[in-house]
Amino acid sequence: MQKIDSVSRKLMLESLKHYAKENLPFDLLRKCDEENSFPAEKVKKMYKDLGINLLLIPQEYGGLASSTSDIYRVCAELARIDLGIATAIFATFLGSDPLNVGGTEEQKKYWFTKMARENLLVAYGATEADAGSDLIALKTRAEQIVKDGKITHYKINGSKMWISNGAIADLYTILALTPGGPSWFLVPKDTPGFTQLKHEDKHGIRLANTAGLCFEDVIVPAENLIGLKEGQGFLQAQAVFGYTRLMVGALALGAGQEAIENAIVYANNRVQAASPLSHKQGYMHKLIVPHYIKFEAARAFIDKIAKILDENNHGQATEGAIAKYYASRAANKAADDAIEAFGGFGYTKDFSVEKIKRDVKITCIYEGTSEIMEMTIYRGRWQEHLKTRGNFYLDMARKMEDIKEIDFGTKAIALGLKALSDILEECRLNRLTRHQYITFELGRLIANAEVAFNFVEKALSGKVVEGCPFNLETIKTMARINAKNVALDIATNGAKLVNSVLEKPTEKDFYISQITKECVGISKDMDALSIVLRDTFRN
Amino acid sequence: MDIIVCLKQVPNTAKVKMNQDGTLLRTGVPSILNPYDHFALAKALEIKKQTGGKIKVLSMGPTQASEVLRLALALGADESYLLCDRAFAGSDTWATSYALSCAIKKLAPYNLILCGQMAIDGDTAQTGPEIAGHLNIPQITFCTDVKIKNDILTATKLIEGGHQILEASLPVLITLTTPHNFILPYPSFTDIFKGQQKPLFTWTPKEIEADSSKLGLNGSPTRVSKIYPPAPKQKGQIFNLSSEDTASEIVKILQAKKVIK
Numbered sequence: 023m024q025k026i027d028s029v030s031r032k033l034m035l036e037s038l039k040h041y042a043k044e045n046l047p048f049d050l051l052r053k054c055d056e057e058n059s060f061p062a063e064k065v066k067k068m069y070k071d072l073g074i075n076l077l078l079i080p081q082e083y084g085g086l087a088s089s090t091s092d093i094y095r096v097c098a099e100l101a102r103i104d105l106g107i108a109t110a111i112f113a114t115f116l117g118s119d120p121l122n123v124g125g126t127e128e129q130k131k132y133w134f135t136k137m138a139r140e141n142l143l144v145a146y147g148a149t150e151a152d153a154g155s156d157l158i159a160l161k162t163r164a165e166q167i168v169k170d171g172k173i174t175h176y177k178i179n180g181s182k183m184w185i186s187n188g189a190i191a192d193l194y195t196i197l198a199l200t201p202g203g204p205s206w207f208l209v210p211k212d213t214p215g216f217t218q219l220k221h222e223d224k225h226g227i228r229l230a231n232t233a234g235l236c237f238e239d240v241i242v243p244a245e246n247l248i249g250l251k252e253g254q255g256f257l258q259a260q261a262v263f264g265y266t267r268l269m270v271g272a273l274a275l276g277a278g279q280e281a282i283e284n285a286i287v288y289a290n291n292r293v294q295a296a297s298p299l300s301h302k303q304g305y306m307h308k309l310i311v312p313h314y315i316k317f318e319a320a321r322a323f324i325d326k327i328a329k330i331l332d333e334n335n336h337g338q339a340t341e342g343a344i345a346k347y348y349a350s351r352a353a354n355k356a357a358d359d360a361i362e363a364f365g366g367f368g369y370t371k372d373f374s375v376e377k378i379k380r381d382v383k384i385t386c387i388y389e390g391t392s393e394i395m396e397m398t399i400y401r402g403r404w405q406e407h408l409k410t411r412g413n414f415y416l417d418m419a420r421k422m423e424d425i426k427e428i429d430f431g432t433k434a435i436a437l438g439l440k441a442l443s444d445i446l447e448e449c450r451l452n453r454l455t456r457h458q459y460i461t462f463e464l465g466r467l468i469a470n471a472e473v474a475f476n477f478v479e480k481a482l483s484g485k486v487v488e489g490c491p492f493n494l495e496t497i498k499t500m501a502r503i504n505a506k507n508v509a510l511d512i513a514t515n516g517a518k519l520v521n522s523v524l525e526k527p528t529e530k531d532f533y534i535s536q537i538t539k540e541c542v543g544i545s546k547d548m549d550a551l552s553i554v555l556r557d558t559f560r561n
Numbered sequence: 562m563d564i565i566v567c568l569k570q571v572p573n574t575a576k577v578k579m580n581q582d583g584t585l586l587r588t589g590v591p592s593i594l595n596p597y598d599h600f601a602l603a604k605a606l607e608i609k610k611q612t613g614g615k616i617k618v619l620s621m622g623p624t625q626a627s628e629v630l631r632l633a634l635a636l637g638a639d640e641s642y643l644l645c646d647r648a649f650a651g652s653d654t655w656a657t658s659y660a661l662s663c664a665i666k667k668l669a670p671y672n673l674i675l676c677g678q679m680a681i682d683g684d685t686a687q688t689g690p691e692i693a694g695h696l697n698i699p700q701i702t703f704c705t706d707v708k709i710k711n712d713i714l715t716a717t718k719l720i721e722g723g724h725q726i727l728e729a730s731l732p733v734l735i736t737l738t739t740p741h742n743f744i745l746p747y748p749s750f751t752d753i754f755k756g757q758q759k760p761l762f763t764w765t766p767k768e769i770e771a772d773s774s775k776l777g778l779n780g781s782p783t784r785v786s787k788i789y790p791p792a793p794k795q796k797g798q799i800f801n802l803s804s805e806d807t808a809s810e811i812v813k814i815l816q817a818k819k820v821i822k
Contacts, residue, residue, distance in 0.1 A: 024757065024758065026754060026757070027757055029627070029628055029631045029757070030631070030635075030753045030754060030756070030757045032628065033628070033631060033632055033635060033748065033753045033756075034750050034753050036632075036747065037747040037748055037749065037750065037753065040745075040747040041747065044744065071749060072749050072750055073749045073750040073751040074750060076750060076751060077750065086750060086751065086754055561575075
């Protein structure tokens with residue numbers, strides 16, 4: 023089976039950009055945002071004209087069987103157009119995931135062929151009023167209907183909420199509790215007893231339809247049980263968490279980039295006090311440069327995990343959580359600063375940054391809130407810390423210490439990783455993880471450390487990530503600044519975190535003075551990046 | 562109808578700025594298919610739809626230039642050929658047109674050669690006509706449309722103040738200029754994937770049997786002494802007068818400059 027190659031990937035992204043330019047101008051997006059409406063015809067046309075919906079469908083059923091690396095690039099580009107539309111399309115990908123992971127060959131053949139031929143919009147229905155991040159509290163039930171000793175149908179009763187494409191999808195994958203446990207079912211939209219509720223009036227992604235679903239004695243054939251085996255629902259859902267959260271990270275990355283690049287173009291053209299804003303050091307150091315450093319760090323991390331998922335198919339739950347958490351927070355801060363960078367203009371609806379700011383908030387919420395991500399990241403890595411007797415981050419630090427090239431921020435990140443290891447150890451010895459807030463904050467420090475470590479490693483590899491607009495020298499500068507900032511954050515906030523719950527201050531210094539010395543040169547590097555950014559995004 | 566379309570990968574000049582030394586500031590500038598060539602390809606696809614036959618696309622450039630050939634394959638071209646070798650590097654329009662004409666001879670038989678009016682990075686508009694010269698076939702330049710009926714080609718040529726409608730027998734080379742309202746086509750994801758599986762050949766001077774002394778810098782009679790951006794135009798003079806008085810003022814200025822007596 024032939025895979026999509028890098029040239030095809032690039033051409034697909036170009037086609038997507040041109041399609042959006044012709045069919046989804048900002049005025050239309052703004053109008054839909056104002057009216058809280060989903061441009062169904064435009065999205066259906068996008069399916070028909072571009073075949074974007076075919077990305078996740080296996081080739082044997084008329085699809086393109088894209089890799090995780092393909093999909094994340096498309097997600098990021100879609101988010102640059104509109105995060106609501108991106109969500110609607112992502113929901114179609116997400117909706118077909120349980121089928122992809124757990125469907126029988128016969129089910130895949132029937133449903134995927136139908137999805138490809140009829141350009142179906144799909145929705146993924148897991149969340150309920152009392153079962154959000156805690157899916158175990160699931161209440162929607164699927165009761166067996168038995169005839170002549172054989173299960174012929176299931177009768178579904180219950181309700182769902184916050185379902186993307188909820189009121190407009192053609193096909194739904196629904197999680198319901200069967201006698202054998204949680205299971206996924208395929209439910210076509212016009213099944214009797216199945217009703218779709220009103221489109222929510224949301225803060226952002228107003229172009230994405232979000233609605234509740236109601237099931238009253240909805241009868242579906244037993245063949246619609248994905249995998250034809252009860253009780254596989256959680257396994258099937260969890261198998262793709264790494265993947266789906268990685269995609270939310272990519273969506274955030276795209277939206278954040280769009281906001282900051284718009285701000286740079288504005289800053290290049292806005293002359294105040296005899297020079298463009300993009301030539302002013304404070305403006306660039308504060309509002310622009312830090313965000314692009316984080317975007318490139320996020321891109322390198324997302325790309326790495328996508329490649330691992332391409333090899334292994336599933337897993338990477340902690341890494342997926344890191345990608346989502348890191349990119350969504352970076353994008354939210356960036357969108358906020360983009361408004362600031364535009365001044366009064368940014369606060370009006372005439373400029374897209376205002377909408378992006380509202381839209382991008384969702385990336386910190388759907389597929390698990392940032393706090394759930396912090397817990398997931400902490401739990402995943404706490405186990406590693408214990409299993410390796412504190413060597414998990416020390417091994418990474420040693421790897422960096424062995425590298426002679428200090429130009430890449432290797433020394434700084436090595437110190438940061440050692441500090442992190444010490445902080446985790448202090449938490450273990452003093453049983454500090456009984457405090458939930460500590461676990462959240464550890465999740466944050468871990469995510470930052472791993473993303474920074476990977477960014478330095480990527481720069482050391484001598485290659486830039488596909489789709490990155492910068493050369494290696496710029497990436498190296500970014501990785502260096504990021505490593506220093508992250509190391510300092512780990513040491514200072516880690517120290518604060520530990521001492522905040524201890525009765526007596528810890529004797530550990532978490533390498534603060536050494537890390538502080540490593541911060542020499544950050545300002546000069548930031549100046550160099552300011553020039554690169556204003557030249558790269560001129561118009 | 563067998564059609565050959567010549568394509569060039571160019572920097573998106575809409576996004577290019579000049580350095581102070583006159584060279585292009587290429588940071589972050591994406592490469593694209595020359596828009597005039599893109600239009601020529603769109604026309605070729607239109608003709609193929611009516612007449613059937615094959616479209617072969619041809620380009621010269623570094624490996625990266627294969628991207629524009631892949632775009633053409635995705636849009637519906639059947640085969641693609643890239644002239645890629647160090648020997649081609651530094652070619653001016655004369656050496657380029659020689660290399661392309663050698664390749665076209667290898668791609669024969671053909672009925673029609675389509676080129677863009679010019680490349681947006683050089684703006685010479687020389688390569689197309691020179692190919693026709695090397696091949697000793699007729700050419701019509703600056704066309705906005707081209708149609709074929711009963712082996713007769715009808716071209717709509719843009720001229721000052723209007724259009725000329727010209728007929729030509731085949732084979733002929735046409736250079737095309739994009740009408741302002743034309744939306745360049747881009748392929749679907751499915752067609753891009755199908756294009757990935759179509760033939761893409763890389764040729765060196767050996768395959769096209771070119772005389773290497775006529776290629777690259779050695780084969781290029783053009784010497785660039787300096788590149789510089791033109792000086793900005795000075796602000797014009799505005800007359801807030803009646804039409805008659807304005808006309809009189811203009812006459813006086815033209816007389817002073819000895820444009821008229």
